[in-house]
Amino acid sequence: MSAAPLLEQLIDALRCLPGVGxxxxxxxxxxxxxxxxxxxxxxxxxxxxxxxxxxxCESCRDFSETPLCAICASSSRDRSLLCAIESxxxxxVIEQATGFRGLYFVLQxxxxxxxxxxxxxxxxxxxxxxxxxxxxxELIIATNPTVxxxxxxxxxxxxxxxxxxxxxxxAHGVPLGGELEYVDRGTLAHAFGSRIEITS
Numbered sequence: 001m002s003a004a005p006l007l008e009q010l011i012d013a014l015r016c017l018p019g020v021g022x023x024x025x026x027x028x029x030x031x032x033x034x035x036x037x038x039x040x041x042x043x044x045x046x047x048x049x050x051x052x053x054x055x056x057c058e059s060c061r062d063f064s065e066t067p068l069c070a071i072c073a074s075s076s077r078d079r080s081l082l083c084a085i086e087s088x089x090x091x092x093v094i095e096q097a098t099g100f101r102g103l104y105f106v107l108q109x110x111x112x113x114x115x116x117x118x119x120x121x122x123x124x125x126x127x128x129x130x131x132x133x134x135x136x137x138e139l140i141i142a143t144n145p146t147v148x149x150x151x152x153x154x155x156x157x158x159x160x161x162x163x164x165x166x167x168x169x170x171a172h173g174v175p176l177g178g179e180l181e182y183v184d185r186g187t188l189a190h191a192f193g194s195r196i197e198i199t200s
Contacts, residue, residue: 007033059130061106061123063088071103078102082136082165084127084156086110086143094142102140105130110148111155122152124159131163138166145172145190 007029014025032040056062057069064070071077071091081102085091091104107122119125131139139160143149157167173191174183183191 057106060104061108061126062091062104076101079135080137081140082130082138083140083142086149086152090142103136107143107152110143110146110152112148119155124155127156128159128163131160131165134164136165138168141167141169 010029010032011022011025014020014028015022017025020028032043053065054063055065057064057072058067059072060069062069062071066073078101081100082105083094083100083102084105084107085094086107086109088106091106094100094104105123105127107124109117109122111117111119111122130136139156141153141156143152143156153169157169160167171194173187173194174180180188
């Protein structure tokens with residue numbers, strides 16, 4: 001015998017989340033209905049409000065409830081530094097882990113022609129316009145070290161050079177505290193090929 005239609009609808013709705021399959025969605029639905037209906041109502045309200053009110057910053061394309069996000073609107077950020085990232089989650093990680101005080105441009109993805117994601121979908125025309133203003137002196141490219149991420153990084157570097165902006169790329173290689181014998185071959189080869197001179 002199948003579950004009640006509304007319960008099936010809830011389980012199907014939960015499956016839209018990344019990494020949530022049938023079993024996980026079922027566990028979540030039963031938990032909310034059996035043990036935490038108040039939490040479920042709170043979740044539903046927060047989700048509905050966020051979907052309704054959270055849009056994208058007109059300048060950097062990050063999530064924002066206002067036309068300009070707090071970072072773009074801040075007068076204390078260094079406008080000569082612009083960091084291109086794949087997702088809003090990447091911005092959060094950089095903000096938490098580094099002392100970066102520049103601005104961001106959120107691509108909302110990476111170049112993937114097979115999936116129909118080209119320069120227009122990533123807002124690269126908007127990025128080109130932003131670079132052309134001359135405000136940014138350096139474009140820090142912080143795309144992921146995947147095949148698509150590297151292709152995107154190459155495209156962004158060309159875009160920056162055309163605007164007279166210096167492109168730089170996040171370093172990749174052996175992790176801090178890592179041991180060479182445990183590093184995968186691809187990472188070690190990249191680190192070896194990208195070695196730098198010790199100046200002091």
